[in-house]
Amino acid sequence: MSYDALLWLSFGGPEGPEDVRPFLENVTRGRGVPPERLDEVEKHYQHFGGVSPINRLNLDAIEAVRAELAARGVDLPIYFGNRNWHPMVEDTLAEMTEAGVRSALVFSTSAYGGYSACRQYDDDVLRARAAVGADAPDLLKLRHFFDHPLFVAAFADAVRAAAATLDGEYRLVFTAHSVPESADAAAGPPAEGGHRYSRQIAEASRLVAAELGAGDYDVVWQSRSGPPQIPWLEPDVVDHVDALHAKGVPAIVVCPIGFVSDHLEVVWDLDTEARERAEEHGMGFARAATPNADPRFAQLVVELVREQLDAVPSRKLSEFPEGGCTLNGAPCAPLCCKPAKRPARR
Incomplete structure (x- = not known):
């Protein structure tokens, strides 16, 4: 299968003091986190002027991956979307659809499995495609890379x-x-x-x-x-x-x-x-x-991309089964990274 683009999918972070509380409410919605815990975490962000470094770090990494793709002769535009703050993944996917992207690879900025580290990114893909509608591109999320x-x-x-x-x-x-x-x-x-x-x-x-x-x-x-x-x-x-x-x-x-x-x-x-x-x-x-800033990280991302584009053999150092590679948000196995049942409220 051919791919038209790479979607860089991350967590997101506030860009100023006024963003902090709405961002934290996005992160914790439906999780039963006490308001006093949000108050505490808000102070952490305000300590740094209400700005998380995560968006800037993602943009720096994206530029490094663009350069690495170009060096390998791979023409693949990169789009950036987040789960919890702007640019929101729904908006990014709408932009991709408007640009004519029909199928794209997805790199999520987590190396691991588990619900928060993996399955929620599948949910992001499902949510974004549902928001865009029938014309949304197919999205293949790249695999876990903790053992690369x-x-x-x-x-x-x-x-x-x-x-x-x-x-x-x-x-x-x-x-x-x-x-x-x-x-x-x-x-x-x-x-x-x-x-x-x-x-x-x-x-x-x-x-x-x-x-x-x-x-x-x-x-x-x-x-x-x-x-x-x-x-x-x-x-x-x-x-x-x-x-x-x-x-x-x-x-x-x-x-x-x-x-x-x-x-x-x-x-x-x-x-x-x-x-x-x-x-x-x-x-x-x-x-x-x-x-993130190590040149090998960009090389790693491009290797994961080329596993799909060019059938390059995957490199891994553990005996753990490969996981996390999902099409259009469907979990890679029935039990993989499923959410835990929440205790009933009393």
């Missing part, structure tokens, strides 16, 4: 660079966005097509650690939201800093393995909160860069 050798190599080099800023021994800590335990479990077993987020995070961490020759490391979580009575994946990264201090660990290198760019949840949760806690304890702290 370029993804692993970029993170490994970023850890090396971060560690070089510290003197002496350190503890390697991988971190990713937490999710409710029920949502993680709902992915189902791999034999039935399930792509459990926590397993993929653990595998990506193992692959990077192996590339570094690190036999001992930790995997922790960050950025939880939602009602406090709902169990989420733990431990939290800041709590883990406390635990490492209690054990006498002198320094920490944090690798944000769950993120592809230095957006607000990285610069607040890690560069601000976790760093400040480490400094309170007198511990060394360094944070590895995410791969």
